[in-house]
Amino acid sequence: MWRYLLPVVIFSVLGLFFLRGLNLNPGYVPSPLIGKPAPEYELPKLKDMTSTVGSADYVGEVVLLNVWATWCPGCRQEHPYLVELSENSGVPIYGLNWKDDGDKARAWLETLGDPYVATAVDATGEVAIDWGVYAAPETFLIGRDGKVLYKHIAPLTPAVWENEFLPRIAAGCAAQPCAPLTNVR
Amino acid sequence: MIPELGQLALAISLSLAFIQAIIPIAGAAYERADWMALARPTAIGQFVFVALSFCVLANAFLSNDFSVLYVAYNSNSALPAVYKFAAIWGGHEGSLLLWIMILAFWTLLVAILSRSLPEQLVARVLGVLGIVSCGLLLFTLLTSNPFERLLPAAFDGNDLNPLLQDPAMALHPPVLYLGYVGFAVPFAFAVAALLTRRLDKDWARWTRPWALASWMFLTVGITLGSWWAFYELGWGGWWFWDPVENASFMPWLAGTALIHSLAVTERRGLFKSWTILLAILAFSLSLLGTFLVRSGILVSVHSFASDPARGLFILLLLGVISGGSLVLYALRAGRMETEGGFKLVSREAFLLLNNILLVVAIMAVLFGTLYPLFLDAMGLGKISVGPPYFNTVFLIPGLPLGLFVGAGMHATWKSMRGETLIRKLAVAAGFAVVIGAVIPWVAFGSASSLTMVGVMVGLWVVVSALFDPVRRLVSSSSSSMPFSLAQWGMTLAHLGVGVFILGATITSSYTIETDRSARPGDRWELFGYEFVFRNVRNFDGVNYRATEGEFEIRRNGSLVTVMTPQKRTYLVQQNPMTEAAIDSGWTRHLFIALGDPLGDGAWSLRIQYKPLIRFVWLGPLIMAFGGLLAASDPRYRSRQVTSRVKSRPVRVVGETV
Amino acid sequence: MRSIILLVFWLVSCCAWAIDPEPPLDDPIIDAEYQQLIREVRCLVCQNQPISDSSAPLAADLRREIRRMYEEGSRRAEIEEFLIARYGDFVLYRPQLKPMTWALWGAPLVLLFIGGAVFARILRARMRQSITEV
Numbered sequence A: 001m002w003r004y005l006l007p008v009v010i011f012s013v014l015g016l017f018f019l020r021g022l023n024l025n026p027g028y029v030p031s032p033l034i035g036k037p038a039p040e041y042e043l044p045k046l047k048d049m050t051s052t053v054g055s056a057d058y059v060g061e062v063v064l065l066n067v068w069a070t071w072c073p074g075c076r077q078e079h080p081y082l083v084e085l086s087e088n089s090g091v092p093i094y095g096l097n098w099k100d101d102g103d104k105a106r107a108w109l110e111t112l113g114d115p116y117v118a119t120a121v122d123a124t125g126e127v128a129i130d131w132g133v134y135a136a137p138e139t140f141l142i143g144r145d146g147k148v149l150y151k152h153i154a155p156l157t158p159a160v161w162e163n164e165f166l167p168r169i170a171a172g173c174a175a176q177p178c179a180p181l182t183n184v185r
Numbered sequence B: 001m002i003p004e005l006g007q008l009a010l011a012i013s014l015s016l017a018f019i020q021a022i023i024p025i026a027g028a029a030y031e032r033a034d035w036m037a038l039a040r041p042t043a044i045g046q047f048v049f050v051a052l053s054f055c056v057l058a059n060a061f062l063s064n065d066f067s068v069l070y071v072a073y074n075s076n077s078a079l080p081a082v083y084k085f086a087a088i089w090g091g092h093e094g095s096l097l098l099w100i101m102i103l104a105f106w107t108l109l110v111a112i113l114s115r116s117l118p119e120q121l122v123a124r125v126l127g128v129l130g131i132v133s134c135g136l137l138l139f140t141l142l143t144s145n146p147f148e149r150l151l152p153a154a155f156d157g158n159d160l161n162p163l164l165q166d167p168a169m170a171l172h173p174p175v176l177y178l179g180y181v182g183f184a185v186p187f188a189f190a191v192a193a194l195l196t197r198r199l200d201k202d203w204a205r206w207t208r209p210w211a212l213a214s215w216m217f218l219t220v221g222i223t224l225g226s227w228w229a230f231y232e233l234g235w236g237g238w239w240f241w242d243p244v245e246n247a248s249f250m251p252w253l254a255g256t257a258l259i260h261s262l263a264v265t266e267r268r269g270l271f272k273s274w275t276i277l278l279a280i281l282a283f284s285l286s287l288l289g290t291f292l293v294r295s296g297i298l299v300s301v302h303s304f305a306s307d308p309a310r311g312l313f314i315l316l317l318l319g320v321i322s323g324g325s326l327v328l329y330a331l332r333a334g335r336m337e338t339e340g341g342f343k344l345v346s347r348e349a350f351l352l353l354n355n356i357l358l359v360v361a362i363m364a365v366l367f368g369t370l371y372p373l374f375l376d377a378m379g380l381g382k383i384s385v386g387p388p389y390f391n392t393v394f395l396i397p398g399l400p401l402g403l404f405v406g407a408g409m410h411a412t413w414k415s416m417r418g419e420t421l422i423r424k425l426a427v428a429a430g431f432a433v434v435i436g437a438v439i440p441w442v443a444f445g446s447a448s449s450l451t452m453v454g455v456m457v458g459l460w461v462v463v464s465a466l467f468d469p470v471r472r473l474v475s476s477s478s479s480s481m482p483f484s485l486a487q488w489g490m491t492l493a494h495l496g497v498g499v500f501i502l503g504a505t506i507t508s509s510y511t512i513e514t515d516r517s518a519r520p521g522d523r524w525e526l527f528g529y530e531f532v533f534r535n536v537r538n539f540d541g542v543n544y545r546a547t548e549g550e551f552e553i554r555r556n557g558s559l560v561t562v563m564t565p566q567k568r569t570y571l572v573q574q575n576p577m578t579e580a581a582i583d584s585g586w587t588r589h590l591f592i593a594l595g596d597p598l599g600d601g602a603w604s605l606r607i608q609y610k611p612l613i614r615f616v617w618l619g620p621l622i623m624a625f626g627g628l629l630a631a632s633d634p635r636y637r638s639r640q641v642t643s644r645v646k647s648r649p650v651r652v653v654g655e656t657v
Numbered sequence C: 001m002r003s004i005i006l007l008v009f010w011l012v013s014c015c016a017w018a019i020d021p022e023p024p025l026d027d028p029i030i031d032a033e034y035q036q037l038i039r040e041v042r043c044l045v046c047q048n049q050p051i052s053d054s055s056a057p058l059a060a061d062l063r064r065e066i067r068r069m070y071e072e073g074s075r076r077a078e079i080e081e082f083l084i085a086r087y088g089d090f091v092l093y094r095p096q097l098k099p100m101t102w103a104l105w106g107a108p109l110v111l112l113f114i115g116g117a118v119f120a121r122i123l124r125a126r127m128r129q130s131i132t133e134v
Helices: A002-021 A073-088 A102-112 A126-130 A158-173 B003-030 B039-062 B069-074 B081-089 B092-113 B119-143 B167-182 B184-196 B201-233 B243-268 B272-295 B308-335 B347-377 B387-393 B395-408 B418-444 B449-475 B485-510 B614-631 C002-012 C028-038 C057-071 C076-087 C099-128
Strands: A042-044 A052-054 A063-068 A093-098 A119-122 A138-142 A148-153 B512-518 B523-526 B529-540 B544-555 B558-563 B566-570 B576-579 B581-583 B588-599 B602-611
Touching (some): A052 A119, A119 A126, A138 A158, A148 A158, B003 B184, B039 B081, B119 B184, B167 B184, B167 B243, B167 B272, B184 B308, B347 B387, B347 C099, B387 C099, B395 B449, C028 C076, C057 C076
Antiparallel strands (some): A063 A138, B512 B602
8 A cells, every 4th residue: 555655755855855964054045146247336445435346446457356354254365365366367356345344354464464455344344245145254256247246255265266166267258368367385 | 980880880770671672572472481581670770870980980979080071161169069960961962871771760660560461561661772772871871971081070960951950940851851751661562562463442552541641751851841941041931932942842732642541442442543543653753853852963952962973873772763663654554544433523433633733733833843854954054943024833733733622622522513513512602702802902902813812722622621620510410420530630730721722822923022132220110010119239149249129010010029030150160140030920011131231230131021921831740740640540440351242331431532 | 065055154143032113103004014025035144033023233224224114115916026136036935926926925835726626526436436334
């Protein structure tokens, strides 16, 4: 009688889902911005609060937007690698300083090096919300067409750069060549 | 007492459990009395060594042995002694040991209290319990050893999570585990029946008290958790439909269906495959709960530090234990059903409906809880399914259940005339509908249709439950037989359901919650109560520093009470904790929680007026007491075997339940 | 994958509970809707709390944004779209009704219906059987 089989069949299907679930992270929030136009913004520049920096500054370029703050341990961790990328990868990095103390942030860049073309100061967190930021550090890859190609949460590492960012940059640059990339380790 | 002794004791328990799992079942299959006789001694031995292991861990905590990693993580020398003991189950490894010990304890009880049962059955039951024990002991020894060392030893410990430094929270896991680990016993009985290929009324009579006892503990355990969440967490809620809360609620639903299904099996020998399936389901859902808490596959406030490797092990356990029993069910249950008729209006029909509605409820809650996982696993995105969904959706099987509970209590076995039932209950129903519609308006000034329906159903169940006892009291006719313990149990349990429905409806509909900022000297009004913020002071507690606010509550000018909410910072972990002030009452609770200092002497406050919320916990406690009474009915202690054909007097009044 | 685990560590290092001490919005109906909504938006940092209870700075920012949108005249539907566009469906505790959730919202009714059909079937079979004790 098939109805006695039903429980074990349901159980098996559930079991398969659980098995798959063990490899997933339930708390990871994927970005709904992928494939959509990147949010527009204009904010004061960290190193010169009288002038501004914004999305208008990188129209038509492939860039990275890195969300960081001095209170974020992961940002400290990834910072040296960002400096390296800024020197060798050929991809400009823009910063978004999220709900931070301006003086501390400037001091940090003084001591540790500044990988950013410019850093925007988001004191209220409004722009971060537009980008769907919830856990610094976050790094966005923005394509030539202004669309968000990828978002990475947690410190940026060479492995992630190679496996996730480079292929997408290559695809984005296929139509029109970007600045020459070097294989950064 | 060196910690490694504890590990050794666990290993010895595993060997005993291994023997307990295999030899008696083989003995039952091959009719070897000497093999079957090993069941009881190995079960008792397993308990002794597990208890020993538990004592070793307890000693490590109480003697501040911070060379044991688990102790260092969960305790501290400044922790009060009672919480050092409770810290044993404050983390994954220790709570697993508690799980195992409680399983061993139930196994011990079965071994001791089953002298009058056939040897073959006892051998199989203890054997199945042994298999479960083996699985969990292996899991502990291989992946979650509580006796792992930290060398060099820590100077002092990490302290127990302050949230757990509370009497209700300390009690909640043991009572909860007594409940849903206890479902292993009816599970073992069900699998034993499948192995024996026989299930009769005696089996039901033997199994039912175990199911009732576990159900009772689970009811109390869940209620403790809900009550604690209300007074400790500062959020003022009592149920959040968190995945792990659901993971304890689903076995409860299954257990409720089980004890009712057992009634039919005990009385008429019917619903055999239902009963077996429900017994397997109840324990499987318990194991599922264990899996969900410790694997980290769902976002939950209850998750222990999650580890996919451990999750995989538990999933394997689940596969063997639940999957195995369900395969056995698929193969054998079909041939066990017996003939037996009943009419549309009959207790059996109501209990069948009860089974079905409860299973619908279980599946609805399970589906909602796992839906985010389903979508994520199929790459379809991430969603959340939270209280708004469950609160709405639970009413779909819930409301019909409430309606039928009221009527089903009064149905007689096999068949009765519909009009008899209607005539008996018409007045009660009318009363419930009219009073239920009126009371919310009179007490609160407005009522939504859902609120009125909820109050009507709650009243209906209460009146229906009290109908027979009250009628008996009033008429004092000596011709009717005295109520048995089982009947009192049923009455109280269903009364508890009605009380809960009333409490849940009223408190959900009429809770007033305001967040505001205030400084000492401010006063404001809430639902007829005047609140005066007197002052704020600081003081030091046993292992924390506190800031306390003092509030005077007045009504019509006279003082009702003084409430003192606190904000505590525990010295070790430095997390700020809120201790809300609650003025409890039968008709309402008042709740004040201190938020954050806003500068200039002002504080943010959460103030709540929660009508009838006591009923939310009183109802289940009454239910549990009813379960206790029912489990104590003398017929469960009788040694007769009544499966022979016997003529039984037809009983019209004082039906067995 | 490792980075995800790190991420989880930060998320889990919460989470005290907080209160939003802002005065109520002028319109009581709008204020009631606002209070209801903030209890149904998940805090993404302290993921086991709604933003009405969470002490995370992001929760305070989100409350502020939602409040501002209500003050500017938006209503719940718009605000939900705003949140979903930035954080995905995960952020709402009440799943919206869309093709992805038809099964979710429909399941309980379907289950009830199936339950009723099962009941009818079993009952019919039993009603045909003899009542006398075997």
